Amino acid sequence: MSRYSAAEIEPKWQKAWDDAQVFRARRDGDKPKYYVLEMFPYPSGRIHIGHVRNYTMGDVIARYKLSTGHNVLHPMGFDAFGMPAENAAMANGGHPKDWTYSNIDTMVEQMKPLGFGLDWSRMFATCDPEYYGQQQALFLDFLEKGLVYRKNAVVNWDPVDMTVLANEQVEDGRGWRSGALVERKELTQWFFKISDFSEDLLSALDGLDNWPAKVKTMQANWIGKSRGLQFAWDLTAPAEGFEQIEVYTTRPDTLMGASFVGISPDHPLAKALEAKDPKVAAFCAEARKGGTTEEAIETAEKLGYDTGLTVTHPLDPDWKLPVWIANFILMDYGTGAIFGVPAHDERDHEFASKYDLPITPVFEPVEGEYPAKGAYVPPKPEKVRFTRKVAGEDIMTGNEAIDATVAYAEEKGIGQGVTKFRLRDWGLSRQRYWGCPIPVVHCDDCGVVPEKKENLPIQLPYDEGDKPIDFSVPGNPLDRHPTWRDCACPACGKPAKRETDTMDTFVDSSWYFARFTSPRAETPIEMAEAEYWMNVDQYIGGIEHAILHLLYSRFFARAMQICGHLPQKSSEPFDALFTQGMVTHAIYKTEKDGRPVFHYPEDVELRDGKGFLKDGTEVQIIPSAKMSKSKNNVVDPVAIIDQYGADTARWFVLSDSPPERDVEWTAAGAEAASKHLARVWRLAAELGDAPANATEDETLLRETHKAIRDVTLGVESFGFNASIAKLYGFTNAIQKSKAGSEAKREALKVLAQLMSPMTPHLAEEMWQILGGTGLIAQAAWPVADEAMLVEQNVTLPIQVNGKRRGEITVPKDMPKDEVEKLALASDGVIRTLDGAQPKKIIVVPGRVVNVVV
């Protein structure tokens, strides 16, 4: 081979790793274990360059840990249930199962050439009956422990298609297929009691030292612990059997500013009124229009209906307030009823302004003006002057006022201080086919009956031949299946019906990390394996999973532990978390007849930062856009590997941006990466036989040890781009060095080792060329010699009033006063001072000298 050829090198070394079973996870030996996991992919059909980046990061960690003497577990699987498979079946016919498994085959085939150090023997898909059957067993155990229950909850309802819609199937408040205005409808659904763990899920965040702070903050806000006052407003006259309306407030100190009591359209009182009064019914129907998302509800126009009922203020029997039904009050949070304080809440202010309700301030700023318009909502720790206080001092913080009011209310027997959480129970029912069936049976005599474990897995019907699963009509095929629904009651044996809801796909991904420790076990996990491999030492995935997936997994780990399916130590399953950014790509756009036309990158020629089509038309370049098929800006890793090889793709996705940030894929960047790898290869292949040179050899050795230190630090701190920058520097140093060939050989062997987690194939090839022993993948990571890292001199910038005016080079441990003298004597300082006397001189050893005038 006379030049670097990825096509020749890469398959060769992949086979060598396979033959030596380098990445088969082993429990044997005295080595410490290390479990690195990237969030597993959805089998969309083809791998994406974002996958390449994500799995390359994990692979760097896996290979590095292997070379530092660990037993590494680095598995791969597929998050294979979900809506896209059903959508594909709707659009193109076929069966979700066939579509999914065919996609998995394609993606595995596309992933293998990337050379990831994965233990493929552990692979599974969540749609494998062996996996989801164990998930059904977990569900039954959770049910037995009281961690699952049924209650009503709202879904998006398409009144034309008569089907439940996912949030993403609601576009501008309308069903994506029918175009009908979506309504909120209640259904009986299954729930996991995640709210039982609210306090623990919140407080345990403190112990997650190796999680990004932003993720912990997001989770903490999501769980949303609040303290407040719960109390009841007495109706002036009983209505529909109600004498009181129970409310919860986090700002009881504003009670004297109340102007109305509001209840949710789903509040029992609202429902009772609705049943009797067509006008209330009409309003509630209107209020239920639109999707179920928090965003849709919060941003919808505030609508209210005056019920005509009134309540008495708890602190003033003569004060009557109206009761309104309002569309922005959620039945799921608190008691489903509030009292409105327009002066100190933006939403209440908007509502009161619209319906002409009184706006009564209860406090004002200690200094400055009361805002001219809108509500005055200072932060709770800020001191304010109360004009209509319930209890406490005239001037106090919001927090002090809340405490004083709660104490007062409790003393007077008006209400109780309570702690509440925003976190709601996890609704897991989905009215869809392609998911894990919920293993229960509905019996007319026995009610809801759990399946017997020996009947698991309850498999989805596949129905080849004359009765295929039909996706051409909306709704859940399981619900209208001619035979699958019918079964015998596990309790009494009489004819009964299966639950036709399947599980949320978040359930599938909430325990797969545990299953990887014993993927073929006939129980959910094998305890001995979990004891050894858990927890995940490093988890890597997208920030889009910061809340739901991670919170659900944390819940599952606790619930599994309660049921004896995970060891005690695994209540927090992910010791360290890293959230990586996306790979983006420019969009090339022109317009035709007022509509955008998107062009493929290969059809665009770039000159001086501008893009042109073949016919000379200039295209608009939109940089750093999320890749999207409809925008024609998707980079196909298969094409990149064909053109440059896996090592180039791996090197590039790590090189240009910090891993937590987005990286833009550019053809020029990929080209540059490829050229660099070829240069490194040539350095090894064309080593030559120059004689030793003591000084130069020593200098190169020092560079080598610095490179070991810097690159290792980068890898350990997820600074892969920093490691790569150092590797460029080290490569330049070797290339320019006048050292002898043997010194260069040693430097190049270290270079190969330091590159091996990122570009493993090239590293193996160099290792072989340079005469390394065995596989570089199994060689021990080099260790930097501290003695080689010590510098004698240091260059200090000299500042005058914080501005750089020169620099001096001094011995590392020169005393401060001598540094001062040298600094004052330097040209830049003399010129800038121009005879003025320095007031103060700041010497930061090894860093800077600042002369203050």
Added chain:
RNA sequence: GCCCAAGUGGCGGAAUGGUAGACGCAGGGGAUUCAAAAUCCCCCGCCGCAAGGCGUGUCGGUUCGAGUCCGACCUUGGGUACCA
């Protein structure tokens, strides 16, 4: 709406409160070559002939010193419980 981030040359980005722009791309100049490709070397924030001045989204603050800390705002991205 609410929660969480990010914003630095033409571009991607570097920088424990201490020389802003490491490293790479693009660009310019040169070497090599019959010529080219490939490769190698040098230059490269902005304004200015220069001295020097200005520069890290905007405005203000803390500090001897701020890209970094604090406050407000703007823009972009992620999440918002049935996309995964």
